[in-house]
Amino acid sequence: MSASLVLIIIVATAYLATHLLYEWLAKRLLIVSGAEYLVLGILLGPQVSGVIPQEAAESFGPIIVLGIGWIGLTVGMQFYLPRLVRITGLTFRLAVIESLLTLGVVTAALWWAFPALGLTSEFWAIVPALALGAIAVASTPAGLDIALRDRQRRVPVVNQLETSLGVNAFVAVLTVGILFAWVHRAPVNATRPPTPTEWAVITAGIGVLGGTLFHLFLGEERNVDRLVVSLAGAVILASGTAAYLNVSPVFATLVVGIVLVNTSRGRAELRTVLASAERPFYYVLLLLAGLSWRPTTSWTVIAVLSLYLATRTATKVWGTRLSTRWNAATPQLGAEWGKALIGQGRLTVALALDYARRPELPIGDVVFTAALASVLLTEFAAARFVRAALAPIVEPLRDLAHRLPWVDEEATPSAAVASNGDTGEFVAPVIDEGSTTLQIETGPSREERR
Amino acid sequence: MRRVIVLALLYLLMQAVLPLGEGTAPALVLMAFGFLILGAYSVGELATTIKLPKIVGYLAAGLAVGPAALNFVSVPVMNQLAPVSELAIALIAFLAGAELQLDEVRKRGVVLVKMMTAELSVAFVGIATVIALLHRFLPFLNGAPWTEILGFSILFASVAVVHSPAVTMALLSESGAKGVVARTTLGVVLLADVAVVLSFSGALALARVLAPPSGGAAAGNSFLVLWEIGGAVLVGAVLGAVVALYLRFIRRELFIFAILVAFFGAQLAALIHVETLLTLLVAGFVAENWGGGEGEHLRHAMERAGAPIFVVFFALAGAKIKPEAVLQLWPLVIPIVLVRAAGIWAGTQLGAWWAKAEPEVARYTWMGLISQAGVAIGLSSVVAAAYPARGEEMRSLFLATIAINESIGPILFRISLLRSKEATPESFRGGGGH
Numbered sequence: 001m002s003a004s005l006v007l008i009i010i011v012a013t014a015y016l017a018t019h020l021l022y023e024w025l026a027k028r029l030l031i032v033s034g035a036e037y038l039v040l041g042i043l044l045g046p047q048v049s050g051v052i053p054q055e056a057a058e059s060f061g062p063i064i065v066l067g068i069g070w071i072g073l074t075v076g077m078q079f080y081l082p083r084l085v086r087i088t089g090l091t092f093r094l095a096v097i098e099s100l101l102t103l104g105v106v107t108a109a110l111w112w113a114f115p116a117l118g119l120t121s122e123f124w125a126i127v128p129a130l131a132l133g134a135i136a137v138a139s140t141p142a143g144l145d146i147a148l149r150d151r152q153r154r155v156p157v158v159n160q161l162e163t164s165l166g167v168n169a170f171v172a173v174l175t176v177g178i179l180f181a182w183v184h185r186a187p188v189n190a191t192r193p194p195t196p197t198e199w200a201v202i203t204a205g206i207g208v209l210g211g212t213l214f215h216l217f218l219g220e221e222r223n224v225d226r227l228v229v230s231l232a233g234a235v236i237l238a239s240g241t242a243a244y245l246n247v248s249p250v251f252a253t254l255v256v257g258i259v260l261v262n263t264s265r266g267r268a269e270l271r272t273v274l275a276s277a278e279r280p281f282y283y284v285l286l287l288l289a290g291l292s293w294r295p296t297t298s299w300t301v302i303a304v305l306s307l308y309l310a311t312r313t314a315t316k317v318w319g320t321r322l323s324t325r326w327n328a329a330t331p332q333l334g335a336e337w338g339k340a341l342i343g344q345g346r347l348t349v350a351l352a353l354d355y356a357r358r359p360e361l362p363i364g365d366v367v368f369t370a371a372l373a374s375v376l377l378t379e380f381a382a383a384r385f386v387r388a389a390l391a392p393i394v395e396p397l398r399d400l401a402h403r404l405p406w407v408d409e410e411a412t413p414s415a416a417v418a419s420n421g422d423t424g425e426f427v428a429p430v431i432d433e434g435s436t437t438l439q440i441e442t443g444p445s446r447e448e449r450r
Numbered sequence: 451m452r453r454v455i456v457l458a459l460l461y462l463l464m465q466a467v468l469p470l471g472e473g474t475a476p477a478l479v480l481m482a483f484g485f486l487i488l489g490a491y492s493v494g495e496l497a498t499t500i501k502l503p504k505i506v507g508y509l510a511a512g513l514a515v516g517p518a519a520l521n522f523v524s525v526p527v528m529n530q531l532a533p534v535s536e537l538a539i540a541l542i543a544f545l546a547g548a549e550l551q552l553d554e555v556r557k558r559g560v561v562l563v564k565m566m567t568a569e570l571s572v573a574f575v576g577i578a579t580v581i582a583l584l585h586r587f588l589p590f591l592n593g594a595p596w597t598e599i600l601g602f603s604i605l606f607a608s609v610a611v612v613h614s615p616a617v618t619m620a621l622l623s624e625s626g627a628k629g630v631v632a633r634t635t636l637g638v639v640l641l642a643d644v645a646v647v648l649s650f651s652g653a654l655a656l657a658r659v660l661a662p663p664s665g666g667a668a669a670g671n672s673f674l675v676l677w678e679i680g681g682a683v684l685v686g687a688v689l690g691a692v693v694a695l696y697l698r699f700i701r702r703e704l705f706i707f708a709i710l711v712a713f714f715g716a717q718l719a720a721l722i723h724v725e726t727l728l729t730l731l732v733a734g735f736v737a738e739n740w741g742g743g744e745g746e747h748l749r750h751a752m753e754r755a756g757a758p759i760f761v762v763f764f765a766l767a768g769a770k771i772k773p774e775a776v777l778q779l780w781p782l783v784i785p786i787v788l789v790r791a792a793g794i795w796a797g798t799q800l801g802a803w804w805a806k807a808e809p810e811v812a813r814y815t816w817m818g819l820i821s822q823a824g825v826a827i828g829l830s831s832v833v834a835a836a837y838p839a840r841g842e843e844m845r846s847l848f849l850a851t852i853a854i855n856e857s858i859g860p861i862l863f864r865i866s867l868l869r870s871k872e873a874t875p876e877s878f879r880g881g882g883g884h
Contacts, residue, residue, distance in 0.1 A: 005717040012710050061476030062483075062530075189469045202470075209463065216456045217488055225754050229491055232758040237484025241467055243477035276705045 006052055007060070010040065010287060032142045032382045034345060035375060037283045041290015057291040062240075064353055065249055067285035069239025071350040072250035074274055075169045076207075076257020080267070091160050094323055095167035098338065099137050101319040102312060103171060107133030109311045110304065114363070117300045124362045127183055131355045134175035135371045136312040140345025141165045143382025147340075147390065156332045157390060161340050169347055170254070176351050177203050177251025184246060185360055203247040207255020210238035214260060227269055234260075246358070250350050282346045289349050292356070293372055294365060301369055308370045309377070316341045340389035343382025344374045453492040460489045464522050479530040482523045487758045489515065490765035498878055503860040505620050505764050512768025523769050531766055536726075537709070538763030540716035541756040542616045543727045546640055547686075547734025548749050549622075554633065561805040562637040568801030569794055569819065570611050570642055570649070576793030578607035580785055587782060588847070590840035594661075601660030602844070608653035609829045609848060610790055612646050613639045614859065615727065617821035620760060621863050623753060629872030634811050635818030635863070638798075640731060643825065647725055648679060650829055654836060663837045674723070682719065682728035689715050689729065690736025697737065697744035704751035712752070727825065767823055767856065776850045783850045790855070794819045810870045817866035821859025822852045 046054040110129035115122045144161055181200035186193035194202060214234040218226060234256055242252035264270055320338030324330050352371030356364040378385075464485060471478070490511035497507030515522040523531075581603040585591040591599055618639045622632055693711055715733055719726040738745035776783060795816040802812030830848035834841035867873040 005714070005721060008710060008714045008717060012714065062480045065477060065480050187470050194470070209459065213456060213459060213488055216452055216459070217492065225757055228754050229487060229757050229761070233484055233487035233491070235484070236480055237463075237488060240477055240480030240482070240484050241463070244471040244481045245467060246471075246477075273705075276703060280706050 006044065007284070007287070010037075010044075010283075032140065032146060032343065032345070032379050034142070034282065034286055035379050037286035038290045038293075038349075038372060038376060041287040042293055043290075044287075045291035045293070047294055052291055057288070060288050060291070061357075063284060064288050064357065065239050065243040066236060067281050067288070068350045068354050069235055069242070069249045069253040070274075070277065070281045071285070071346050072173065072239075072253030073235055073257040073260075074278055075173060075250075075347060076254040076259075077261045077271065077274060078166045079170070079258045080261045087159070087163055090327060090329060091163045092167070094160060094320070094327060094329060094333075095164040096171075097323040098164055098316070098320050098341070099168050099171040101323070102137045102168075102315045103133045103175060105315045105319070106136040106308065106311045109307055113304060113307050117303055119300060119304070119366060120362045127179065127361060128355075128363045128367050130179050131176060131351075131361075131367050132308055132370055134172045134179065135344075135348055135351045135355075135367070136308065136315075136374075137168045137175070138172040138344060138347040138351065139165055139168050139316075139341040140343045140348070140379055140382050142345050142379070143343045143384075143386040144340065146383040147386035157334060157337050160333050160337060161386070161389075164337075164341060168341065172347060172351060173248070173251050173254045176354065177248040177254075180246070180248045180251075180354075180358075183361065199245075199247055202245065203242060203251050204255050206238050206241050206245075206247070206252040208259060210234040210252065210256040211259025211263065213237065214256070215263060218264075224269055224273075227266060228273055231260075231270065231273055248354060250347075250354055282349075285346070285349055285353065289353055289368075289372060292353075293368060296365070296369060301366055304366055305370045305373050309374060312374070313342055334389075334392040336389045336392055338389070340386040342385045343378045344371075345379045345382065348375050453496050456488060456492045460485055460492075468522075476530075479527055482527045483531060483534065483762060485522065486512070486515070486762045486765045490761050490768075491758075494761065501875065503621055503864045503878065504624055505617060505860045506857065508761055508764035509768035509771070509856060512765035513771050513773070514768075515765075516769025516771070518769075518771065518773055523766075528766055528769055531762065534759055535763050535766055536716050536720075537713055538756065538759045539616065540712040540726060540730045541708075541752055541759060542619050543730035544712055544715065544734035544737075545623075545749060545752055545756075546615050546619050546636065547690075547731035547736075548738035548745055548752075549619075549636060550640070550735050550738070552739045558633070558637065561807050562634065562641055564805035565634065565798060565801035565807065565811075565815070566638045566641040566645060568804055569638060569797030569816075570645060572797030572800060573611045573790055573793030574607045574649075576789045576796075577610045577786065578603040580789040581606045584782060584785065588843075590843040598661035601657035602840070604653050604660075605657040605833060606844065606848075608646070608650045609826055609833065610786065610851065611642070611649075611793075612822055612826040612829060613642055613819050614821040614823040614825065614856070615639050615643055616760075616763070616823050617856070617860055618818060618863070620764070621818075621860055621867070625864070625867055625873035625877050627867045627872040627877070629867075629870060630808050631810055631814045631818070631866060631870040632872050634807070634815050635866075638815065638819065642819075643731075644679070644728055646825070646829075647728070650832075651678075654832070658836070661837075663841075678723065678725050679728065681722065681724035682726075683732050685718060685722065685724055686715075686729040686732025687736050689718070690733035691740065693733060693737035693748070694741040694745075697741035697748060701744055701747070704748050705755050708748060708752035708755045712756075770827070770849075771853045771856070772849060773853075775846050776853050779847055779850045782847060783854060786847075786851050787854050790851075791816075791820055814866040814870045817862040820855055820862050822855040826852050 043049055044051045045057060046052070107126075107129045110132050111125050114120045114125040114129060119125075120128065141162075144158070144165065148158065178196075178200055181203060182196045184194075184196065184199045211234065214230045217233065218230040235253055238252045238256050239249040242249040260270060261267055317336075317338045320341070321335045324333055324335060324337070348371050352368050355361060356368035358364065467481070490508045493511035493514075494504035494507035497504055497510070512523070514520060516528070517523075517525050581588070581591075582599055585594065585599045585603075591602055594602070618636055621627075622636060625632075689711070696707065711733070712730065715730045716726050719729040737748065741748065798816040798819070799812055801807070802815070826848065830845045830852075833848075834845040837844070864873075864878065868875065
């Protein structure tokens with residue numbers, strides 16, 4: 001059977017599974033689907049069964065680049081400026097601190113570890129360390145989507161998580177984009193090779209050009225057919241050009257996404273088109289990542305993976321706890337929200353693939369293994385991490401809803417609930433005519449309606 | 451003006467980027483793909499401003515950026531983009547099948563069969579005759595005995611009578627025409643496609659008897675030909691039934707599903723050696739007519755998902771045109787093109803009279819049957835494989851002929867739809883995705 005046919009059958013199965021099994025399983029068992037395709041890729045690939053041979057796996061190169069670009073675009077589409085300016089400074093501050101802390105701690109640990117483990121020279125160790133640091137920043141939004149499915153509640157911690165996920169993605173992509181510009185090889189045919197700064201500008205420029213071409217091409221029309229052609233053309237051109245220039249496709253398409261979401265009048269249609277292809281693309285990308293992955297039991301790689309997971313998890317959990325306390329935000333957010341950022345998913349896979357497909361960069365297989373292993377270990381339980389993070393904030397309200405018949409956690413009118421400081425101030429839906437505020441003073445026995 | 455700016459930006463992008471790149475094939479292919487989508491589509495829209503079909507613009511864009519001119523899309527890149535063409539053909543075939551309503555087939559099936567039979571027969575005889583008459587001037591027949599002249603004339607004619615379902619579907623989609631001329635043209639093109647696969651296999655077998663190939667591929671097995679057709683109907687029916695079930699019971703994410711169905715059908719057909727076009731055609735027909743009324747949604751999703759793919763498909767077809775071959779062979783190409791067109795005209799007149807079709811069918815249908823593209827190129831490659839030396843010379847003549855028919859065919863079909871009042875200039879300008 002041809003490799004393409006195998007791939008189509010798997011994608012079709014994944015696609016059906018998405019709609020038939022995935023939603024059912026996700027709802028009941030709180031699991032995030034995805035990692036199983038990575039395993040399937042490994043099993044089908046040249047390393048295990050050889051159903052898809054090496055040369056066939058390599059022929060999927062354009063699909064990998066396009067998948068990476070597509071994920072960059074979906075990340076960029078989150079940054080709608082009118083929505084961003086409504087987010088408070090505190091929320092941004094906490095998100096940026098968490099991102100930079102993760103980047104710094106993981107990079108520093110691996111920068112020390114790579115030469116110590118004999119994987120690279122001290123001079124080159126910064127490149128894979130920074131790449132893994134950037135990859136460590138990224139967290140999957142799938143856990144939040146599943147954990148909050150069917151719930152309309154807007155507690156501040158959810159806003160914080162959404163902002164943190166966006167900032168994490170931006171910092172991760174930007175770091176990788178700058179890294180690839182920094183270590184870019186001089187082109188053979190160029191009379192004067194561009195400097196790293198120029199490569200970074202070129203990468204962003206590809207994104208701006210992609211966005212501009214989209215608008216010029218689309219014009220004033222709102223026709224969905226035309227929108228599809230424009231979007232496909234802009235994304236494919238931006239991804240392909242970035243890959244051809246050996247800069248970061250995910251950064252270029254992130255810029256395309258930012259341009260589109262902030263300048264297009266058809267945001268809703270754009271999101272619909274993007275969403276329709278996002279999950280199948282992710283499954284294909286996971287599958288192709290599995291095909292090209294060579295899992296190893298080398299103790300040095302296991303050491304790197306352990307260090308990566310330990311430093312990342314510690315920074316996400318304790319780093320957020322400390323920064324939340326320093327900013328006196330514990331009453332609103334609780335101390336555990338960093339747990340919700342442990343899960344890694346599509347962006348991690350995209351960034352790892354983008355690094356590993358460059359033979360000129362050091363220890364690509366180690367970076368790739370650490371990133372994919374992290375996805376395997378954390379994505380599945382991402383929704384449970386989110387639930388664990390939200391529990392200190394949400395559970396008291398749920399108890400309250402059970403005990404007070406006029407508090408309904410699924411209702412839409414909101415009420416601000418102030419507590420004794422442990423659970424903080426959060427928004428709860430309340431069904432009661434004229435009553436929009438509930439105050440809990442010292443404990444469950446002293447609730448009173450205001 | 452907007453389109454000119456898009457083209458200028460794309461041109462500048464390619465000029466700036468190509469010297470800076472590392473030339474890795476996958477990235478270059480992807481870049482060329484994106485470039486062709488935006489560039490060819492813009493040229494297609496510019497074409498409508500001078501009253502030409504978009505498809506002519508796509509072909510012209512391909513010619514301009516292909517190896518014959520700017521070489522932004524080189525031969526290796528075109529080869530790497532071959533799966534896009536396969537997918538486009540599969541989508542077109544499925545859409546064409548889905549256009550056929552069971553009621554219409556029952557009502558007009560006899561008319562279509564009579565029209566197709568007359569048209570193919572007259573065109574076939576005309577082309578075979580002109581090849582036999584021109585044999586002294588044809589490099590692959592110069593000095594050959596009469597048996598070989600007869601064999602090659604028949605073989606050439608069996609390929610030259612082929613139409614282009616892709617161009618027909620593209621023009622119908624662009625114009626939204628649904629009248630009797632449009633429906634008859636589509637029906638004849640689709641039926642002829644099946645008939646040509648059969649007649650070509652027969653012609654090749656006969657040619658092998660009259661002019662045995664030296665060092666060519668082994669003779670075709672009649673069972674394999676039957677399997678190619680019968681198997682295609684069978685596989686297409688099963689695939690169509692699965693799609694129909696999906697449409698009845700799931701009906702979700704049709705955008706991605708449409709692409710998967712087409713790609714799966716094409717891959718499956720190639721794997722089990724059945725006729726791809728016929729497989730997808732039957733699948734589309736079954737899905738449309740047994741899909742519980744949901745076939746229309748799938749068709750729309752397929753048209754939407756396929757829009758960028760069709761643009762690239764036609765641009766690649768344009769990039770494959772070799773102007774130097776046309777210029778070199780034009781004294782031979784012109785009579786062949788003219789005789790073919792005359793044969794198609796005479797055949798449709800005869801067919802319309804025989805089937806007692808509407809006067810506008812007799813008057814205008816022939817113009818929609820001139821186009822040639824992918825199928826003809828595919829069959830000419832089979833001839834080249836069967837006759838390595840003479841087949842290659844024959845293929846050059848085919849490609850030159852196809853280049854002319856590919857360029858004038860869409861223009862003639864547009865005229866036919868406009869004159870029969872089944873489309874308006876506005877409907878062409880505001881047409882669908884391709």
